[in-house]
Amino acid sequence: MARWAPNARMRLVEAAVDLFTEQGYDATTVSQIAERAGGLTRTTFFRHFADKREVLFAGQDVHRQVLADAIAAAPDSATPLEMVASALDALTGWFGDDRREFSTRVRAIMDANSELRERAVFKRVALAQSVTDALHERGVPDPAAGLAADLCVRAFFEAYERWADPAGPASFTDTARQAFDELRTALATLS
Amino acid sequence: MARWAPNARMRLVEAAVDLFTEQGYDATTVSQIAERAGGLTRTTFFRHFADKREVLFAGQDVHRQVLADAIAAAPDSATPLEMVASALDALTGWFGDDRREFSTRVRAIMDANSELRERAVFKRVALAQSVTDALHERGVPDPAAGLAADLCVRAFFEAYERWADPAGPASFTDTARQAFDELRTALATLS
């Protein structure tokens, strides 16, 4: 028998989401999260997450990688918009239905707290920066790369808002494609 | 003779910028800032600013107002791009040369600290949201309003990066106009 139960990190995330849902983010201490995650301590929590907020963003690095890989894999003939469209497909495809309920709960927690929204915005910009960097690698210059990246991330989060809702649409990918098309159409109305 | 020296708020900002420059943001405590600002205390600092970071963003609400007012004042015949272009002119025009050295110092402080960059990103998004709201008021629908607002804010900060540099260009307004034009040109290269 192992000395410690495995998956401490995942247990911390689940404990945190549960407690934040029950009591709110501010009213929950890191000690409470660690205790609920199988009798751990504060120190262990901070060994897994840089700060209290970060527990809600665990695993987002994967999203960056999915986007970057898709752009790297796009055909040479693709335009910047086609590159980010395929990246958008890759990322929304990565989200399964099993993640939907969790996403809904996390979204509700974040909506209720300004510190968390601040971190979420930061992560969103970091995601856009990853896309921008990947486009640079494919030869897309500034500032076009930044604009294309923004369209990609904007479509993603617009679709996420709709999908991470119990009454929302079933297909994340279709929702995102639709949001992306709406953005492309809107571009023509600006001038 | 008054009991307290006036302009405590401004003195706190100046003391903070001085100390952050000398010692770095992390190594400076709120007590040190308050003490340097004429023998004040921690409590007084937190009566003027919601948290330690906020002292570096004091007065940014004015920027939101300047942008919103300019969009509200644009002629009815203006396209969304023309509206945000005039807002961009208004905001860059608001910055005088007297603010340039201060901006340079603040920029250096923020570049060195990730907490501060996070707050800066949040403020930037809040600024874009203000522009979006102002465009809604003028009848620009979603998602076009968000896109136009992004172009505006993107041009502003691109120009700010160049201007808030001792070796940068002299005219903030001209720099921003140029950045905005570059963005418009890049839009045509996306698809």
Added chain:
DNA sequence: TGATTGATGTTACCGAGTCACATCACACTA
């Protein structure tokens, strides 16, 4: 003259985040 106001100070508290050091099951090696 006396009450009110408003910016400030005092004190005490909580919790986030850090650090040095201790613990101990497990794995590996001689």
Added chain:
DNA sequence: TAGTGTGATGTGACTCGGTAACATCAATCA
């Protein structure tokens, strides 16, 4: 089989950000 890491965890102590209740006192005004 005994000994020796190793790595995830715990312990205790500390600093500092942030909050709240209460006190102070010059200026102002009734």
